[in-house]
Amino acid sequence: xxxxxxxxxxxxxxxxxxxxxxxxxxxxxxxxxxxxxxxxxxxxxxxxxxxxxxxxxxxxxxxxxxxxxxxxxxxxxxxxxxxxxxxxxxxxxxxxxxxxxxxxxxxxxxxxxxxxxxxxxxxxxxxxxxxxxxxxxxxxxxxxxxxxxxxxxxxxxxxxxxxxxxxxxxxxxxxxxxxxxxxxxxxxxxxxxxxxxxxxxxxxxxxxxxxxxxxxxxxxxxxxxxxxxxxxxxxxxxxxxxxxxxxxxxxxxxxxxxxxxxxxxxxxxxxxxxxxxxxxxxxxxxxxxxxxxxxxxxxxxxxxxxxxxxxxxxxxxxxxxxxxxxxxxxx
Amino acid sequence: xxxxxxxxxxxxxxxxxxxxxxxxxxxxxxxxxxxxxxxxxxxxxxxxxxxxxxxxxxxxxxxxxxxxxxxxxxxxxxxxxxxxxxxxxxxxxxxxxxxxxxxxxxxxxxxxxxxxxxxxxxxxxxxxxxxxxxxxxxxxxxxxxxxxxxxxxxxxxxxxxxxxxxxxxxxxxxxxxxxxxxxxxxxxxxxxxxxxxxxxxxxxxxxxxxxxxxxxxxxxxxxxxxxxxxxxxxxxxxxxxxxxxxxxxxxxxxxxxxxxxxxxxxxxxxxxxxxxxxxxxxxxxxxxxxxxxxxxxxxxxxxxxxxxxxxxxxxxxxxxxxxx
Numbered sequence: 001x002x003x004x005x006x007x008x009x010x011x012x013x014x015x016x017x018x019x020x021x022x023x024x025x026x027x028x029x030x031x032x033x034x035x036x037x038x039x040x041x042x043x044x045x046x047x048x049x050x051x052x053x054x055x056x057x058x059x060x061x062x063x064x065x066x067x068x069x070x071x072x073x074x075x076x077x078x079x080x081x082x083x084x085x086x087x088x089x090x091x092x093x094x095x096x097x098x099x100x101x102x103x104x105x106x107x108x109x110x111x112x113x114x115x116x117x118x119x120x121x122x123x124x125x126x127x128x129x130x131x132x133x134x135x136x137x138x139x140x141x142x143x144x145x146x147x148x149x150x151x152x153x154x155x156x157x158x159x160x161x162x163x164x165x166x167x168x169x170x171x172x173x174x175x176x177x178x179x180x181x182x183x184x185x186x187x188x189x190x191x192x193x194x195x196x197x198x199x200x201x202x203x204x205x206x207x208x209x210x211x212x213x214x215x216x217x218x219x220x221x222x223x224x225x226x227x228x229x230x231x232x233x234x235x236x237x238x239x240x241x242x243x244x245x246x247x248x249x250x251x252x253x254x255x256x257x258x259x260x261x262x263x264x265x266x267x268x269x270x271x272x273x274x275x276x277x278x279x280x281x282x283x284x285x286x287x288x289x290x291x292x293x294x295x296x297x298x299x300x301x302x303x304x305x306x307x308x309x310x311x312x313x314x315x316x317x318x319x320x321x322x323x324x325x326x327x328x329x330x331x
Numbered sequence: 332x333x334x335x336x337x338x339x340x341x342x343x344x345x346x347x348x349x350x351x352x353x354x355x356x357x358x359x360x361x362x363x364x365x366x367x368x369x370x371x372x373x374x375x376x377x378x379x380x381x382x383x384x385x386x387x388x389x390x391x392x393x394x395x396x397x398x399x400x401x402x403x404x405x406x407x408x409x410x411x412x413x414x415x416x417x418x419x420x421x422x423x424x425x426x427x428x429x430x431x432x433x434x435x436x437x438x439x440x441x442x443x444x445x446x447x448x449x450x451x452x453x454x455x456x457x458x459x460x461x462x463x464x465x466x467x468x469x470x471x472x473x474x475x476x477x478x479x480x481x482x483x484x485x486x487x488x489x490x491x492x493x494x495x496x497x498x499x500x501x502x503x504x505x506x507x508x509x510x511x512x513x514x515x516x517x518x519x520x521x522x523x524x525x526x527x528x529x530x531x532x533x534x535x536x537x538x539x540x541x542x543x544x545x546x547x548x549x550x551x552x553x554x555x556x557x558x559x560x561x562x563x564x565x566x567x568x569x570x571x572x573x574x575x576x577x578x579x580x581x582x583x584x585x586x587x588x589x590x591x592x593x594x595x596x597x598x599x600x601x602x603x604x605x606x607x608x609x610x611x612x613x614x615x616x617x618x619x620x621x622x623x624x625x626x627x628x629x630x631x632x633x634x635x636x637x638x639x640x641x642x643x644x645x646x647x648x649x650x651x652x653x654x655x
Contacts, residue, residue: 045517158427159607160380181458187546193590194603216518219590223597261522262592265553265574272551274522278487328493 006074007178007210008034008043008057008295011154013071015049015056022283026052028234028290030297031071031309034178034227039211041225041242043258047279048212054117054180057212058098059088076177094124097171101183103163107155113166114151117141117173126175132158144199161192168200175207181212218262220245230255233280233290242313250312252319289320297321338406339367339397340538341391341505348383348390352612359611362395362562365638367402368555370505373532373539376503381608384542385560386627388508391540392424401470405505427501429511431491435483435619442479445469445497452502461554468497476628489520496527505536513548525552546589552576555644558582561611563620564638568645578647580604581620608618619647626651 008200015027027049033300034040042050055061057073059080073080075096080088100106117137120129128136138148144165149152155163164184179199185193201224213225221228222242229239230252237246238252245255255329257275277294286293292302301321307320348361360383367372374496376384389395393409401410403418412420428434446465455461463603469476472493483491492512497506500600502612509528513521529552543549549556549570556573558566558581566579578582584604606623618624621631638648647653 045519102649133435159606189608190546191379191584191590191604192607194590198591198603217590218592221589222592222594242594246592257519259592261518263522263525263547265547265589265591271526274526275519276523278489278520279517312507 009074042220046232048231098158098180244315342403344401374558375549378559382559422502425504
């Protein structure tokens with residue numbers, strides 16, 4: 001993580017959704033780093049703030065309610081939050097692109113897929129001839145495993161997996177430095193999911209791009225990501241390399257709970273050990289540690305003070321259970 | 332499938348459901364399913380979208396009329412039962428739906444939703460008794476009584492699914508078809524609901540037909556697993572046996588495709604199957620999986636493989652395994 005120049009560096013990002021009635025604290029002071037050519041897996045349940053984080057990077061938060069209150073989003077040395085809307089457009093789709101969760105709703109039903117990909121290509125390559133654009137469209141379709149002849153087809157003529165490939169082709173047509181993939185395979189069947197993931201891994205190697213993989217599936221993270229950040233109620237509770245998270249010893253109780261909640265394919269436990277309770281209401285987050293109401297190790301201090309992020313090499317944890325560890329190391 | 336003395340709770344014989352489409356084409360949603368399930372067991376039905384697993388669940392409940400074949404409920408042939416005849420049986424067979432947002436009436440309070448079936452079936456003499464039973468059901472599924480007068484939109488997915496479960500239990504069923512009951516939920520909530528379903532099964536000796544696309548969930552909850560592909564059952568075996576010794580190429584591919592939360596497996600070349608599920612409309616004879624199968628031979632394209640018991644309680648329909 002450290003010897004690599006980061007392509008994306010998020011510092012203390014805080015995002016809220018403000019309505020007349022209440023304020024949703026969607027993302028609370030998170031910091032993330034993605035190294036060049038690396039894939040970061042952002043894991044969490046519904047409402048953890050994963051998508052909000054992604055939208056903040058591209059500055060695509062809903063204009064009426066979304067507000068970035070604090071923080072920096074540094075992409076390749078430039079703080080994206082200080083750019084004008086016009087400057088930002090040069091980044092979107094060109095240097096940073098995004099694949100959304102639902103391929104059915106992210107394509108325009110009245111344009112052929114070729115036209116939709118061509119739009120992105122010509123938008124970011126001024127003065128490219130029609131033939132050159134066409135050629136590029138065929139190239140990217142081929143890259144994602146779709147016959148170039150199918151560029152004249154409309155989205156409804158493709159299956160779900162094929163549509164997701166089209167969306168990925170569109171995101172990759174300008175060879176971005178960073179691809180944000182927001183649950184790219186959640187809507188797909190397992191065998192198709194495996195095909196799409198294998199393709200994304202292969203393209204990432206070939207194009208040398210970095211990736212932010214947003215998912216709730218720890219299996220996908222284990223198979224595709226170099227680094228992992230576990231997000232809960234707008235905070236990153238644990239982060240580190242894939243090895244830290246999957247084979248390391250110390251874990252945040254939430255991470256442990258997540259792992260215990262997945263039915264294991266290899267051993268058949270009689271019962272799962274779910275995390276009790278529910279994700280807190282983001283308009284009314286608990287004082288102290290956000291996970292304290294559901295945590296089996298909850299101590300008095302957890303209900304009162306928000307834990308600091310403790311760094312142990314590449315691994316970082318936000319939990320009072322480990323704060324004494326820091327003191328030991330200081331000695 | 333040996334036990335002669337025990338009567339299966341549900342048994343189907345060559346069950347088919349073909350939907351007629353515009354222009355006379357036939358969609359083979361369920362195409363010749365044979366299965367049995369005994370009291371207290373869970374049969375997991377897995378397959379990808381469009382394989383007919385939900386249609387199978389609904390046809391067994393006769394929410395959809397079968398095209399041909401037989402359905403037996405506790406030994407009774409219910410295939411041609413009328414709606415009126417079915418009504419008596421409805422108390423014993425229930426369904427839990429996938430989408431806890433769509434299957435509850437938004438204008439009814441929680442307690443009314445749970446009590447509704449009991450009113451329909453006139454289970455209790457008085458209103459008070461019915462509501463008292465509904466409140467008991469709320470306790471049983473772990474839904475705090477303070478939500479009794481809430482409306483579904485005020486509750487999260489996990490609690491809504493608990494309402495669906497309480498409602499299904501309200502008539503004291505023997506068998507419940509669970510149609511993807513946890514796929515709309517987050518993992519931590521999913522685990523809570525799976526535990527609840529398993530506890531209820533022990534307590535009430537329920538029989539489940541558990542329809543899902545998630546293989547790790549199905550392994551966790553089922554005794555027997557049936558793998559479906561394009562309306563047909565390609566493999567049926569005890570849960571552990573199926574995971575340890577999958578025989579059909581499609582089952583193997585499905586198992587290989589699950590991303591496992593274990594980084595030591597990373598980078599190892601997975602075997603991916605090519606292509607996508609073909610159309611269930613006007614299917615040609617031959618193995619349905621042939622077009623995607625790497626072991627495909629002439630025979631696979633010309634005739635249907637038979638569904639053979641290759642080992643006790645392990646059925647497969649594949650020429651490769653059946654040695655022909």
